[in-house]
Amino acid sequence: MVGLDAEDILEKAKVLSDEKFSEVFFECPFTLGFILKIDKALKEQGYSIDGDVTLTEYIVYLFQVIGLFMVYADEEDVFGKDKYVKNYIKEMREYASKKNAKYKKRLDDGISMDIANDYSDAKPLKNSEAKKDSSKCGITKGLKLKGTEDEEEKKEEDPRTLEELMEELNSLIGLESVKLEINNLIHLQELNRIRVERGMVSLPVSNHLVFYGNPGTGKTTVARLLSKIYCKIGILSKGHMVEVDRSGLVAGYVGQTAIKTSEAIQSAMGGILFIDEAYTLCSNSENDYGREAIDTLLKAMEDNRDDFIVIVAGYPDLMMDFIKSNPGLESRFNKYILFEDYTNDELIEIFKVVCKKNGYVLEKEVEDEVKKLFAEMYTDRPDNFANGREVRNYFEKVVTNQANRLYGKENITNEELAQITKEDLKVN
Known part of the structure; x- marks a missing residue:
């Protein structure tokens, strides 16, 4: 906007709101998910508002921006292939034309008579043109909401290639059925992406998973x-992946759980929200706020299908009961992946990998003893056996025994530091 800084834009947005600008937009049923999609789309285009603003001010600003694009811009360039956002804007445009025939004039007057005169012919403005002349779109750069960080700046892309990540996945010990399922998902997603790029119909793939x-x-x-x-x-x-459990989603007072869950959801946007022991959200108590977290989660899953994935995880029987407890969960989670217990040989292999990774050497007789101990551990394992976690716990006890054995000894050699003996393997 010519001669207008971020503060002026906010003031104009408030004026529009005071003049029943909300009559056009805020009576339409909009959601937090929609607001976040608009915010994400604009940031990807390099647009935002300078300075610290409150969330309320920023929401008003976002609707100001939407209004500008509705009148002057071709939102196809801004929001890309996001059908949800574009359909929503189309719905608002239709609502505006029915609700207020003088909508455009009021919008022009509320922003700037000079801008209105510049666009007296209401010629659509392509986003590429807007970037060249920011005075025509009123959007500036550098938004930072109070109390938040710029997630795009905070998160760094993993330096590994796709091939390297796939190799790491496929080289995991055991989990053969899991790796097959995950590879199938990846191949389907990649094929679907190619279909979309070539203008073909996108396959209806649900990204949310139950582990x-x-x-x-x-x-x-x-x-x-x-x-x-x-x-x-x-x-x-x-x-990225954000890992939470019940304590990361549920608060202790009415109304706070939705806020806490929404914060977790927002932090996971563009990545995966991993909810461990998800069944703890489901309780028969009327005073339990876990259901509020589930409802908030389901709404976000519906509103953010393109760039947000939820994986719920936990014990087999409890996870099945959890999914069946809510029709919304059943409809959104239709892909289940079973992680079976490791075999005895796989547990031994995990122990050897952990030892090697930490610079320890297992002599032949020590390795044979490890196999005997793990065979007993595997045979006597309980129903909730901790598998790889059990191996790591055992390893920590072994190296603690080694430390106690070597403590106080003078002139310890590198070989002694790296060696695990049969005596070290004796743990309770």
Whole structure:
């Protein structure tokens, strides 16, 4: 905008609101998910407002921007292939024309008579042109909301290639059925992306997943790799993973759970929200706020289908009960991946990898002893056996025994520091 800075834009937005600008927009049923999509689309185009503003001010500003694009711009260039956003804007445009025939004149007057005169013919402005002449769109750069950080700046892209990430996934010990399922998902997503690029019909693929299995079976590791792989093939924009449990979503007072859950959702936008032991959100108590978290989550999943994935994880039986407890969960989670317990040989292999990674050497007789101990551990394992976690816990006890054995000894050699003996393997 000519001669207008960020503060002026906010003031004009407030004027529009005072003059029942909200009659055009705010009576339409909009959602937090829609606001976040608009915000994301504008930031990707390099547009935002300078200075610290409150969230309320920024929402008003976003609708100011939408109004400008509705009158002057071709939102196709701004919002790309996001059908949800474009359909929403189309719906608002139709609503505006029915609700207020003088909408355009009021918008022009509220912004600037000079700008209105410049666009007296209401000629559509392409986004590429807007970038060349920012005075025609009234959008500036450098938004930072109070109390937040710029997520785009904070998150760095994983330096590994797609091939390297796939190799890491496929080289994980065990999990053969899991790796097959994940590879199938990746191949389907990649093929779907190619179809869309070539103007073909997009396949109806649900990205949300249920990971079920005992602890320590690699659920978190696979989810984290999947987020990075999906980023590489263009399914997710950031490729990070936010891991939470009930305590990260549920608050102790009425109304706070929705806010807390929304914050977790927002932090995971562009990546994966991984909810461990998700069934703890479901309770029969009327005073439990877990259901509020579920409702907020379901709404976000519906509103942000293109750049937000939820993976819920936990014990097999409990996860099935959790999904069946809510029709909304059943409709949104239709892909289940079972993480089976590791076999005895796989547990031994994990122990050897952990040892090697930390610079420890297992002599032949020590390795044979490890196999015997793990065979007993595997045979006597409980139903909720911790698998890889159990191996890591055992490793920590072994190296603690080694430290106690070497403590106080003078002139310890490098070989002694790297060596694990049969005596070290004796743990309770």
